[in-house]
Amino acid sequence: MSKSKERPSEREYTVGMLPAKVAQALLTVSEQAARLRRSLRHDWPGPTEQAVHRLRFNDAGPTIPAFAALVGGASSGKTTVFNNLLAGHLASRVTARGHATLGPILAVHEVHRARLDTLLMERRLLPGFEPRAIELDENATGEPNVLSIVFHSVDELRDVFLFDLPDFTSEAAAQEGDIALSLLPWFDRLIVVVDHERWFDRQSISQLRAASAPLAQQRWVLFNRTREGELNEEDRNALAEQSRQLAAVGMTILEFRRGRGFCRFAPGTLSEVGAFLSPAPPERSSALLTVVAAAANQVLNQNEERLHRLRRLRASLDAAVRRSLPTSRDCILAMMTPDERRQLSVAARVLRLEASRRWLMDQAQRLQTFLGQVPLIGTVLGNRLQQQKDGLASAAGEASDRRAIGLSFAREVRRRCLHDLRRLIRTSAFWDELRRWTGLEPTESIVDWEAEQPSERLEATIAAFDRAVERWNRRIEREFEGISPNIKGALSFGAIGLAIVLVAAPGPLAALTLVTAKTAIGAALTHLLAAAGAGAVLAKYAGRLAAVVEEKLMGSEEFDAVIAAAMDIRSALETQCVLDMKAALREAEALVLRSDDPLAQALEALRGAARAMEKSRSKSERRA
Numbered sequence: 001m002s003k004s005k006e007r008p009s010e011r012e013y014t015v016g017m018l019p020a021k022v023a024q025a026l027l028t029v030s031e032q033a034a035r036l037r038r039s040l041r042h043d044w045p046g047p048t049e050q051a052v053h054r055l056r057f058n059d060a061g062p063t064i065p066a067f068a069a070l071v072g073g074a075s076s077g078k079t080t081v082f083n084n085l086l087a088g089h090l091a092s093r094v095t096a097r098g099h100a101t102l103g104p105i106l107a108v109h110e111v112h113r114a115r116l117d118t119l120l121m122e123r124r125l126l127p128g129f130e131p132r133a134i135e136l137d138e139n140a141t142g143e144p145n146v147l148s149i150v151f152h153s154v155d156e157l158r159d160v161f162l163f164d165l166p167d168f169t170s171e172a173a174a175q176e177g178d179i180a181l182s183l184l185p186w187f188d189r190l191i192v193v194v195d196h197e198r199w200f201d202r203q204s205i206s207q208l209r210a211a212s213a214p215l216a217q218q219r220w221v222l223f224n225r226t227r228e229g230e231l232n233e234e235d236r237n238a239l240a241e242q243s244r245q246l247a248a249v250g251m252t253i254l255e256f257r258r259g260r261g262f263c264r265f266a267p268g269t270l271s272e273v274g275a276f277l278s279p280a281p282p283e284r285s286s287a288l289l290t291v292v293a294a295a296a297n298q299v300l301n302q303n304e305e306r307l308h309r310l311r312r313l314r315a316s317l318d319a320a321v322r323r324s325l326p327t328s329r330d331c332i333l334a335m336m337t338p339d340e341r342r343q344l345s346v347a348a349r350v351l352r353l354e355a356s357r358r359w360l361m362d363q364a365q366r367l368q369t370f371l372g373q374v375p376l377i378g379t380v381l382g383n384r385l386q387q388q389k390d391g392l393a394s395a396a397g398e399a400s401d402r403r404a405i406g407l408s409f410a411r412e413v414r415r416r417c418l419h420d421l422r423r424l425i426r427t428s429a430f431w432d433e434l435r436r437w438t439g440l441e442p443t444e445s446i447v448d449w450e451a452e453q454p455s456e457r458l459e460a461t462i463a464a465f466d467r468a469v470e471r472w473n474r475r476i477e478r479e480f481e482g483i484s485p486n487i488k489g490a491l492s493f494g495a496i497g498l499a500i501v502l503v504a505a506p507g508p509l510a511a512l513t514l515v516t517a518k519t520a521i522g523a524a525l526t527h528l529l530a531a532a533g534a535g536a537v538l539a540k541y542a543g544r545l546a547a548v549v550e551e552k553l554m555g556s557e558e559f560d561a562v563i564a565a566a567m568d569i570r571s572a573l574e575t576q577c578v579l580d581m582k583a584a585l586r587e588a589e590a591l592v593l594r595s596d597d598p599l600a601q602a603l604e605a606l607r608g609a610a611r612a613m614e615k616s617r618s619k620s621e622r623r624a
Contacts, residue, residue, distance in 0.1 A: 026292075026606070039591075040303075040591055041438040047183075048291060051288045053127055058285050060124055065281065068188065068190070069189075075195060078101070079093065085154070087154050091136055091137065101164055102143055103166065106163050109159075111158060134150050136150055160278075163187070166179050192219055194221060205242055208246065209245065214287060216288075217282075218282060221243045221248045293610030309428070312428075316428070325417075332566045335569065337402060402466040410458055413577070417577045440591075442587060443587055465569055469565075471561060472562045
């Protein structure tokens with residue numbers, strides 16, 4: 001090997017310091033690379049991650065001289081060349097079996113021992129690999145995720161950190177995670193060893209060039225002869241063309257050697273390689289930053305598409321919640337006890353409120369379709385056509401406790417809402433994209449309905465509704481009692497009260513305002529009394545009854561309390577359904593970077609730095 005003209009004890013090559021914003025962005029991305037791949041399911045290749053580490057290594061200040069690596073296919077002769085560069089020491093094992101090197105083996109001159117210890121302690125050199133010292137003639141094979149380090153005294157390699165890497169062309173190499181290709185960004189120079197069988201293999205040459213070219217690496221090709229015989233001019237020209245295909249700065253053709261184990265090369269065989277390794281390393285920070293920024297740009301673009309799809313998914317789920325929620329009038333009907341529903345059925349017929357009867361029938365059909373064959377709704381609204389026509393008939397054995405009725409109703413509303421939410425999530429464009437690119441499926445959450453406890457708010461609103469209905473009925477009885485004792489026997493005050501509430505309650509019934517509701521109730525009281533058996537005897541009281549409804553009942557505190565309690569039940573159901581919607585969205589949201597996420601900001605900073613650098617370069621070229 002030729003010796004370098006300049007041999008200081010520790011020659012250092014400085015690189016330009018990166019802007020503080022870019023340096024911080026590199027730190028953030030290096031710390032969260034695993035999150036990008038595993039949690040967010042973005043493509044963040046191993047070479048990109050190592051490019052980030054190398055940029056941070058460069059930015060830390062004066063750097064070690066050139067990093068160089070021997071790369072090639074299985075049994076290409078990399079390790080033989082590596083050991084010959086170390087003056088024939090058997091640091092790395094040479095065997096007849098291919099793929100003997102399993103992890104990176106680093107050869108470092110003794111003068112760099114203290115420096116290397118500092119780099120390893122600060123986790124600046126190949127973070128993620130466990131450093132392990134080996135002996136100079138250990139015949140090591142290396143291990144995945146382990147950086148095997150051997151110290152030497154070969155002055156020709158004083159200014160080089162030299163690596164022997166696993167091959168990258170065999171199936172076995174893939175099992176180690178393509179270590180060689182992943183670590184490529186670290187190396188300023190590559191010595192590409194091509195065995196005789198692959199001399200004219202354009203595929204392997206093209207693969208390495210595609211991986212190496214963006215990294216601004218210098219390459220030298222060693223064509224290893226493993227066949228005896230003269231090499232004609234045509235073959236030499238073909239090898240020169242292969243070297244050009246690799247964009248190598250030069251090539252060396254090794255002479256044929258008998259045997260398949262380790263052999264020492266003749267003196268001067270690797271002198272050209274020594275000259276190739278000797279100069280100061282090229283400045284590669286801009287190329288590395290471009291590679292990292294390209295990957296960052298891909299992640300950000302994909303994340304923007306996910307954000308767009310997530311917004312659409314959130315809107316569709318929100319609409320599903322709104323469709324699932326009952327109206328306050330639905331809540332009043334569902335919360336009625338069997339006795340109250342029977343009274344309502346009588347009142348609806350007696351009052352001859354056709355709009356009310358049509359609405360009750362439509363409501364029964366709508367809720368049955370909406371909630372399916374639910375026992376509660378089936379008994380509340382009737383599960384047969386005749387029950388719908390006759391009113392809300394009660395089934396035998398039906399629950400009469402307001403709390404039990406209310407909790408059952410709330411559970412069925414929530415069940416239906418969850419079913420719709422899950423269906424929309426499974427069929428959404430958001431999860432379709434994740435499914436196609438990552439194979440990820442949304443988690444099918446299961447609710448243990450038997451163990452599920454109702455919320456305190458729902459319990460409180462059901463109890464409040466029960467108390468409001470009791471106060472309302474007492475108010476009606478108090479106001480009507482002075483008019484005639486016969487009314488109580490003819491028709492219960494509860495029937496009158498429920499009819500008033502349902503006619504006046506907010507909802508679709510004839511779009512009644514408070515004023516028109518009063519008129520409708522007042523005008524119907526005559527029919528109510530007549531049909532209830534009071535006849536002409538009570539007709540004279542109809543005006544007074546209407547006045548009581550208009551002046552003392554409609555808009556009263558008790559009336560308003562019933563309406564408000566029904567709306568509170570609806571609000572409690574809405575709160576629970578919205579919580580279910582947020583829980584269903586949580587998994588999707590965890591796969592999207594928010595704009596205020598430090599990782600998103602770091603990726604944006606790297607993309608912006610690369611764009612600024614490219615703009616500056618273009619401006620300089622135009623000036624030139």
